[in-house]
Amino acid sequence: DSLTVTWTDVQSPVGQGVGVSRTDAQAQMAGYADGLLAFPGAHLLMQKPRLESSSFAETEEPLGGAPANLVGVEGEAVPRSDGGSPIGDLLRPVSIPMQLLEWVARAYELCVGHEVARVGVPTNVLVAHEAVLMVEGEAFAREAVHVALAYELLADEVGRAPLNLAGRFFVQSLLNKGARARCGVYEHIARNPSIAKMHLPAPVFIIGLPRTGSTHLQSLLSADRMTETLKLYEMLDPLPLCEPNSNGARLRVGKLALQKIMMDALAPGWNAAMSRFHHATMDSPEEEAVLLSGCGISLMPFVCLGGVDSAYEKAHGNVTSKRAVFRYLRRYLQLMSTTRRGGAQSRWVLKSHYNALWTDALLAEFPDAKIIMTVRDPLQVVQSYLSFSIASLSFVAKEGSGEDMARVHAAASYRYLCTNARALVALQRKLKGSSNLYVVQYERLLAEPFACMREIYEKFEIPLTDEALAHAQRYIKGNKQHSHGRPTKVAISEVGLSREQIEDDFREYNAELLSQQQSRSASPRNAPGKVGKHA
Numbered sequence: 001d002s003l004t005v006t007w008t009d010v011q012s013p014v015g016q017g018v019g020v021s022r023t024d025a026q027a028q029m030a031g032y033a034d035g036l037l038a039f040p041g042a043h044l045l046m047q048k049p050r051l052e053s054s055s056f057a058e059t060e061e062p063l064g065g066a067p068a069n070l071v072g073v074e075g076e077a078v079p080r081s082d083g084g085s086p087i088g089d090l091l092r093p094v095s096i097p098m099q100l101l102e103w104v105a106r107a108y109e110l111c112v113g114h115e116v117a118r119v120g121v122p123t124n125v126l127v128a129h130e131a132v133l134m135v136e137g138e139a140f141a142r143e144a145v146h147v148a149l150a151y152e153l154l155a156d157e158v159g160r161a162p163l164n165l166a167g168r169f170f171v172q173s174l175l176n177k178g179a180r181a182r183c184g185v186y187e188h189i190a191r192n193p194s195i196a197k198m199h200l201p202a203p204v205f206i207i208g209l210p211r212t213g214s215t216h217l218q219s220l221l222s223a224d225r226m227t228e229t230l231k232l233y234e235m236l237d238p239l240p241l242c243e244p245n246s247n248g249a250r251l252r253v254g255k256l257a258l259q260k261i262m263m264d265a266l267a268p269g270w271n272a273a274m275s276r277f278h279h280a281t282m283d284s285p286e287e288e289a290v291l292l293s294g295c296g297i298s299l300m301p302f303v304c305l306g307g308v309d310s311a312y313e314k315a316h317g318n319v320t321s322k323r324a325v326f327r328y329l330r331r332y333l334q335l336m337s338t339t340r341r342g343g344a345q346s347r348w349v350l351k352s353h354y355n356a357l358w359t360d361a362l363l364a365e366f367p368d369a370k371i372i373m374t375v376r377d378p379l380q381v382v383q384s385y386l387s388f389s390i391a392s393l394s395f396v397a398k399e400g401s402g403e404d405m406a407r408v409h410a411a412a413s414y415r416y417l418c419t420n421a422r423a424l425v426a427l428q429r430k431l432k433g434s435s436n437l438y439v440v441q442y443e444r445l446l447a448e449p450f451a452c453m454r455e456i457y458e459k460f461e462i463p464l465t466d467e468a469l470a471h472a473q474r475y476i477k478g479n480k481q482h483s484h485g486r487p488t489k490v491a492i493s494e495v496g497l498s499r500e501q502i503e504d505d506f507r508e509y510n511a512e513l514l515s516q517q518q519s520r521s522a523s524p525r526n527a528p529g530k531v532g533k534h535a
Contacts, residue, residue, distance in 0.1 A: 084491030090387060091402045092394045094166045094267050102165045117168045119158045121151045122179035125296075131186035135196055136327065143324035150296030150321070151175070153312040161305045162405055166266045167396025174293065177236055182294030184239045185332055198334040198344050203366055204460065206351035207359075207427075208374035209420055211384040213442040214287070215278065217374060218351045220449055221456070222285045223475045224468035228346040229285035232256075234336065236282075236290065243339045244283070253282040267395035276487035277388040287352040291332055295325045298354040304389065304412035305405075313412060317419060322358040326365035347462070356423045369436065370460045373424060375513045376442035378506035379492075379499060382417060387489040389413045410495040421509040428512055435459065439513060449476060 094102070105116045125148055132144050158171050189195050204221070206214045222229040231244065233253045242248030260282070263270050280286055289298035297316055304313070315321065333348055340346045355362055363369060390406045397405045431437040438459045445452050453472060457464035492498065503510070 084383060084387075084489050084494065087390060087403045087406050087490055087494050089488055090273075090390045090394055090490055091397075091406070092267055092269060092273070094164065094395050095265055098166045098266055105165045115159075115168075117165060117172070119155050119163075119168050119172050119175070121148070121155050122176045124176070124179040124183040125151050128179070128183035128186050131183065131190045132324075134190040135186055135193070135331065140324070140327075143321075143327070146321040147295050147324050150312075150315055151179070153315050154296055157310050157312040158305055162398040162401040163396050164398045167393070170263075170266065170396060178291075178293035178295075181235065181238055181291065182328060185294075185328070185335055188239060188241075189331055189335060195334050195338065196331060198337060200330065200333055200337070201345060201347055202368040202370055203333070203348040203350055204370045204372065205355055205362065205366075206349070206372045206374065207356045208353060208424065209356075209376065209378070209381045209385070209417060210353040211381050211388065212353075212374040212376040213440075213445045214351045214353065214374050216449075217372065217440070217445060217452075218285050218287075218349055219475060219479070220453060220472050221349045223471035224465070225471065226342070226347060226465075226468070227349050228336075228340050228342065229349055230288055230291065230332075230336070231283050232280055232286040232290060233282040235286065235288070238332070238335070241335070241339050249283070256282045270395060272485075273391050273394065273487070275484040276482075277384075277391060279484050285349075288329060288350050289352045289354055292325055292329065292352070292354070295328055297322070297325060298352065304409050304416060305393075307408040308411050308415055310412070313415075317357055319358045319360050322361035323364070325358070326362055330365055353420060356420050356427065359423065359427050371427075371431070371437050372456060373428065373437065373439045373513070374442060374445065375424075375439060375509075377514065378417075378421070378509060379502050380442075382414065382497065382502055383489050383492050384487075385417060386410050386413055386492070386495060387487060390490055391487070407495055410490075414495070414497065418505050421506055425508050425512045441514065446481070 093099070109116055129144050129148075133141060136143075155175070163171065206218055208214055218229060221227055233249070233256050234244075236256055237252055240248070242252070260271065292298045307313075329350075333346075337344055337346045359371075389409065393406070393409065394402075428437070428439065438456055440452050440456075450469065450472065453469070454464060456462075492502070
């Protein structure tokens, strides 16, 4: 009636001296997942797979210096020459109470011999399994297993990183929120199956490299009252359902805003530093990456904590395992449509840079989707995104490991950007000339927001009203760029990069996407107004 399979230690050497490579181990795990489908009552229990893949795997050498691909001659750090800041300027200490708690935890760990508050897979990941199968059917079992595998690999990679106690609390809370939201959504739909039958109009997806203006564009489009976007508070805490701007929504916004403020109790000044990069309030539009973390993915910058070539990095980029991700997004949109004035006719505008990696899975679930691609000079993207990622993790490293972890993380983040850029080029070639794709350059979006807005509406055959333009103009006037201060940006030489290397790695991206956009003439139809905040 039931079968329990426990997956544990696959670290080489295994058995009688037979080594198991990372690729072999992943293939075996996928094989077991498929084989489990023959046993409807089976459970898959994975116990910290020790794959030799993480940049933080234990070695005889202490962690130190930059990764091999981020150092100069004979291991010396490349000197700064691009006007940016050293990594240390982006790092910050935890609060004094957390430092004391960290000291107590270390003393306790020495006594008991294991780490306190180790990051693990949330229980809601397994709890949600039954509700998922009730809504999606038994044929969806393999996709449900992919979610559990993603969480397990992520928890293992995070567990290898030199995180302090505050960092472990922070990461675990994010994992728990995502898993709890997904579990609640599926349980609610299982009790109300008519929701899963709701038809959705073609959604609009904004994709592109991070830091290319996608937040600005989403906010601009969401100024139209006929457009719906996902709010941060409802992705973090979707149930019980409540309409936007209702008393229930305001209470939830206040509760979550208080939790956000409490982040300064962990790391004083962290909220202000993050707002300089990406200012977000609990009731503002936000990217669905927050929601999709419930599937164990899109948790940047934690995706890159394990460094280059980690097992999780490979699993995260694997498009064949993302069917569950976009099915969950469909179910969530159906559920949230019940709280919107437009109901089943709600026109959703979504955005996430991760989606560029998995457009095949996205278009399989939403074949009529409209896609907007934002593009920008890669040199600006790389410096801005690596700085944002380092700042996000500015307080989570153990004492003395901050700069080392930042460099390992930066290497994986840079490779993510390169992979994302190649995916965007491939999508541009695939959909070139399609009525479902619109490409806009960052500088033009900021300089001519209304011209871009008109072109998007015209391209996708969406009626643009004077009221929508008026709301968009009010948004731009009320959201000036850098209104929360200019962010501190790391020198690219600090993470071992150079202008020449970036230009070489993004050569196809520049040729396929930027050069064509730069050749477009300015539109005379743009209305006056200051530019707004950018992604």
